[in-house]
Structure formats: C-alpha cells, structure tokens
Amino acid sequence: MSSETFTTAMFLITSIIAAGVLINAIFPVIYTMAGTFASSSHDSDQRMRTDFRVVTTYCNTDGEATIWMKNIGSSNLPDSDIAKSDLFFGEVGDFSRMTYNATLTAPKPWNYQVEDNTNEYWDPGETLRVDINYGPVSKGDMMYFQFVLPDGVSRTEQFSAG
Structure with missing residues (x-):
C-alpha cells in the first residue's frame, strides 16, 4: 500500500515538473509570436492608412x-x-x-x-x-x-x- 502511494506521488511530482518545463519552453515562443503579430498588424495598419x-x-x-x-x-x-x-x-x-x-x-x-x-x-x-x-x-x-x-x-x- 505504501509503495502504491509512493509511486503515485512520484508520478504526480514528475507530471508537475514536466508541465513546468513544458510551460517554460512554450511560453517564450508564444510571447515572441504575439510580438511579431502585433508588429505586423501595426505595419499593415500604417500601410492601410497611407x-x-x-x-x-x-x-x-x-x-x-x-x-x-x-x-x-x-x-x-x-x-x-x-x-x-x-x-x-x-x-x-x-x-x-x-x-x-x-x-x-x-x-x-x-x-x-x-x-x-x-x-x-x-x-x-x-x-x-x-x-x-x-x-x-x-x-x-x-x-x-x-x-x-x-x-x-x-x-x-x-x-x-x-
């Protein structure tokens, strides 16, 4: 019983760590893409108004x-x-x-x-x-x-x- 609890706890800790690593890897890419889209949108808006x-x-x-x-x-x-x-x-x-x-x-x-x-x-x-x-x-x-x-x-x- 205690080995099942220990195994479940290890899986839970591993899942939390994996989720943190995944978020740290993906968040900068999403942030960069948002900046690129905002810049592109501003350029398009400027061209449309000119x-x-x-x-x-x-x-x-x-x-x-x-x-x-x-x-x-x-x-x-x-x-x-x-x-x-x-x-x-x-x-x-x-x-x-x-x-x-x-x-x-x-x-x-x-x-x-x-x-x-x-x-x-x-x-x-x-x-x-x-x-x-x-x-x-x-x-x-x-x-x-x-x-x-x-x-x-x-x-x-x-x-x-x-």
Whole structure:
C-alpha cells in the first residue's frame, strides 16, 4: 500500500515538473509570436492608412516634369519620408531611379513641395508637387512615373510628353 502511494506521488511530482518545463519552453515562443503579430498588424495598419493619388502630370520636351499628387489617406507623412521615397521616371521601358536633390542640381534630380503647407508633414487632403529634371525627350514620347513611399505604398502613371 505504501509503495502504491509512493509511486503515485512520484508520478504526480514528475507530471508537475514536466508541465513546468513544458510551460517554460512554450511560453517564450508564444510571447515572441504575439510580438511579431502585433508588429505586423501595426505595419499593415500604417500601410492601410497611407494612400495617395496622382492628380495630374506634365512633361515638356526639355524633360522637365511636374507631377501633382494628393494625400487621400488618413495619416500624415513627414517630410523625411517623402525625401526617402523612391522615384522612377523616364520613357516607358527606359526609366531610371531619380536622385532626390532639393536644389535640382544633381544628375537626374527631383524635389518636392507640399502646396499650402503649414507644417513639416504631407497632411490628408494636401497636394504634393514633384519637380523632375530628366533630360530632353520628344513630343509624344510615353513617359513612366512611379513614386514609392518608404513603407512600400506606391503609385504608377504613364503619360505623354509634350
């Protein structure tokens, strides 16, 4: 009788220790996964709240282009994010990544200005004017424009020079 009690007690103690080891092994994994899901959810939420639309485009035969875009999302975009954006421009099938330069002096530069800006953000409803110096193009050439924000939200437009 006492050996049965002793055996049962040993099994009970072993089960409790095994449960503790299992919890200690699984809990950090669950905690890490929860952090990953929260971070991914925040990134997705930010991308969903960030949206903009190309309003109108123009490129003359000297290759000076102006593109206006409107922030139609619900989040503010800081000037630093706009300056870190990727801008691709050129003739369809022969475009390149342009270099951001506030003074338009670098090779193939672009710069921007938020129209009627009262702070250092591109706020919802505000219009962003992008100026690009590409180089000579022929009238009627099809031009390619793509603007990619640092969070991956992008817009693409094709239009004719002239």
